[in-house]
Amino acid sequence: xxxxxxxxxxxxxxxxxxxxxxxxxxxxxxxxxxxxxxxxxxxxxxxxxxxxxxxxxxxxxxxxxxxxxxxxxxxxxxxxxxxxxxxxxxxxxxxxxxxxxxxxxxxxxxxxxxx
Amino acid sequence: xxxxxxxxxxxxxxxxxxxxxxxxxxxxxxxxxxxxxxxxxxxxxxxxxxxxxxxxxxxxxxxxxxxxxxxxxxxxxxxxxxxxxxxxxxxxxxxxxxxxxxxxxxxxxxxxxxxxxxxxxxxxxxxxxxxxxxxxxxxxxxxxxxxxxxxxxxxxxxxxxxxxxxxxxxxxxxxxxxxxxxxxxxxxxxxxxxxxxxxxxxxxxxxxxxxxxxxxxxxxxxxxxxxxxxxxxxxxxxxxxxxxxxxxxxxxxxxxxxxxxxxxxxxxxxxxxxxxxxxxxxxxxxxxxxxxxxxxxxxxxxxxxxxxxxxxxxxxxxxxxxxxxxxxxxxxxxxxxxxxxxxxxxxxxxxxxxxxxxxxxxxxxxxxxxxxxxxxxxxxxxxxxxxxxxxxxxxxxxxxxxxxxxxxxxxxxxxxxxxxxxxxxxxxxxxxxxxxxxxxxxxxxxxxxxxxx
Numbered sequence: 237x238x239x240x241x242x243x244x245x246x247x248x249x250x251x252x253x254x255x256x257x258x259x260x261x262x263x264x265x266x267x268x269x270x271x272x273x274x275x276x277x278x279x280x281x282x283x284x285x286x287x288x289x290x291x292x293x294x295x296x297x298x299x300x301x302x303x304x305x306x307x308x309x310x311x312x313x314x315x316x317x318x319x320x321x322x323x324x325x326x327x328x329x330x331x332x333x334x335x336x337x338x339x340x341x342x343x344x345x346x347x348x349x350x351x
Numbered sequence: 352x353x354x355x356x357x358x359x360x361x362x363x364x365x366x367x368x369x370x371x372x373x374x375x376x377x378x379x380x381x382x383x384x385x386x387x388x389x390x391x392x393x394x395x396x397x398x399x400x401x402x403x404x405x406x407x408x409x410x411x412x413x414x415x416x417x418x419x420x421x422x423x424x425x426x427x428x429x430x431x432x433x434x435x436x437x438x439x440x441x442x443x444x445x446x447x448x449x450x451x452x453x454x455x456x457x458x459x460x461x462x463x464x465x466x467x468x469x470x471x472x473x474x475x476x477x478x479x480x481x482x483x484x485x486x487x488x489x490x491x492x493x494x495x496x497x498x499x500x501x502x503x504x505x506x507x508x509x510x511x512x513x514x515x516x517x518x519x520x521x522x523x524x525x526x527x528x529x530x531x532x533x534x535x536x537x538x539x540x541x542x543x544x545x546x547x548x549x550x551x552x553x554x555x556x557x558x559x560x561x562x563x564x565x566x567x568x569x570x571x572x573x574x575x576x577x578x579x580x581x582x583x584x585x586x587x588x589x590x591x592x593x594x595x596x597x598x599x600x601x602x603x604x605x606x607x608x609x610x611x612x613x614x615x616x617x618x619x620x621x622x623x624x625x626x627x628x629x630x631x632x633x634x635x636x637x638x639x640x641x642x643x644x645x646x647x648x649x650x651x652x653x654x655x656x657x658x659x660x661x662x663x664x665x666x667x668x669x670x671x672x673x674x675x676x677x678x679x680x681x682x683x684x685x686x687x688x689x690x691x692x693x694x695x696x697x698x699x700x701x702x703x704x705x706x707x708x709x710x711x712x713x714x715x716x717x718x719x720x721x722x723x724x725x726x727x728x729x730x731x732x733x734x735x736x737x738x739x740x741x742x743x744x745x746x747x748x749x750x751x752x753x754x755x756x757x758x759x760x761x762x763x764x765x766x767x768x769x770x771x772x773x774x775x776x777x778x779x780x781x782x783x784x785x786x787x788x789x790x791x792x793x794x795x796x797x798x799x800x801x802x803x804x
Contacts, residue, residue: 244759294679297752302754346784
């Protein structure tokens with residue numbers, strides 16, 4: 237099975253990956269109304285994500301979803317830093333796993349709503 | 352074809368609610384009482400409160416079931432998905448007590464039992480028919496939902512603790528008390544639940560007053576995205592709707608849900624927003640609710656939905672992909688398989704609306720709705736096995752993808768979600784500090800419940 241991950245891109249995120257090879261991974265959907273950075277995830281990484289975050293699951297399209305916001309943010313930071321979606325991104329994210337889990341635990345207490 | 356409101360499932364609407372205070376007081380007088388306690392997951396988070404089942408029995412949602420089941424009845428449900436009187440019913444409905452509570456109550460078969468909620472008498476098991484023990488709850492839970500070996504038609508993998516419904520049955524207390532149950536202290540619903548409470552008698556009266564002849568039920572545990580809205584609107588036409596006598600009855604399941612699902616209050620008000628802000632005419636759309644801690648049993652849950660919605664007076668029920676499902680335990684189209692061929696491994700040898708003592712409510716089986724980039728519209732996609740209506744590859748609505756957008760604080764574009772629906776999500780997000788169900792929300796919900804006594 238092929239596992240996938242998608243990061244929603246707002247203007248700020250688009251700016252940070254502008255001009256990099258990542259631009260080729262940008263997927264436009266719903267008539268250009270939604271832009272995402274779409275990439276495949278190795279099977280061992282997918283399984284680790286699913287085991288580390290109990291609410292995480294693979295949706296009908298094969299995307300890993302229902303992960304904490306802190307995890308998504310960490311993945312984007314690593315992607316933007318390495319300008320890649322390769323193994324080094326996941327190595328970096330998993331090296332921060334405890335910190336991400338602590339932030340995720342706080343998320344369950346309070347996640348600021350949009351104004 | 353002319354449709355009319357179907358009879359209640361089993362022919363009779365149960366109404367085990369004692370409104371006369373004197374009569375209620377007499378029923379409670381001298382009875383031993385136990386406090387209703389929630390079913391907890393291994394971490395201590397409430398995942399079920401049997402008060403919701405008592406309400407659904409007493410107000411007739413589960414008609415003809417008017418009782419907690421005996422061992423024989425549970426066995427028949429597990430083997431054939433039928434009550435002892437033969438009517439189709441999918442799940443064991445049991446009153447489970449701990450050893451300590453049973454000992455403290457000191458009851459035996461033939462006695463009455465009072466059930467307290469929020470410290471006050473709430474319900475009565477008038478005469479205990481049977482007290483029996485179920486020790487191996489894991490096997491019990493497997494029998495409730497099925498296994499890949501036994502139920503090859505639709506079960507794709509073994510159920511486990513990640514499945515919220517399976518976990519409910521696994522976590523039950525070991526002593527089951529069977530007998531007819533009555534609500535003796537009818538509760539008042541808190542806002543916003545009060546305005547969505549249409550128990551079967553009231554729902555049937557509402558349908559009659561509106562002059563609806565075709566009423567298509569929509570099961571929900573979600574706030575509606577545009578795919579849901581398209582499903583509701585198209586299901587009307589598939590059902591052969593003839594104006595002006597047709598409508599959609601949304602029936603939200605209210606109770607403990609899995610973390611990550613939408614908040615109950617938001618589910619109700621978001622569906623209401625569709626008729627409040629013009630996406631449905633309020634004369635052709637009504638939002639109602641049923642108290643039930645979801646078991647996420649896909650085809651089995653669809654049977655319970657048929658019981659409830661036929662009792663509410665609906666003529667049809669729409670079933671989509673992954674109906675009332677979580678994860679990939681069942682085939683995504685398990686519910687459609689059930690309603691087109693039956694599921695012999697569960698004892699259902701034909702579609703449940705064609706079976707003896709089955710349903711009068713008719714299925715409207717639909718696939719998915721998706722966005723067509725070429726047509727720039729939401730279109731019927733069907734299933735992965737169909738050819739779509741349009742000449743391009745439609746983009747599917749993914750509930751979890753939308754949840755991801757919301758959690759990052761981004762407003763989904765209107766082609767995905769109506770802005771007023773998002774506003775409702777944010778309204779309740781501000782109340783609870785989080786847009787989805789969390790352990791904290793479940794604990795708070797257990798403290799408050801949906802009712803006051």
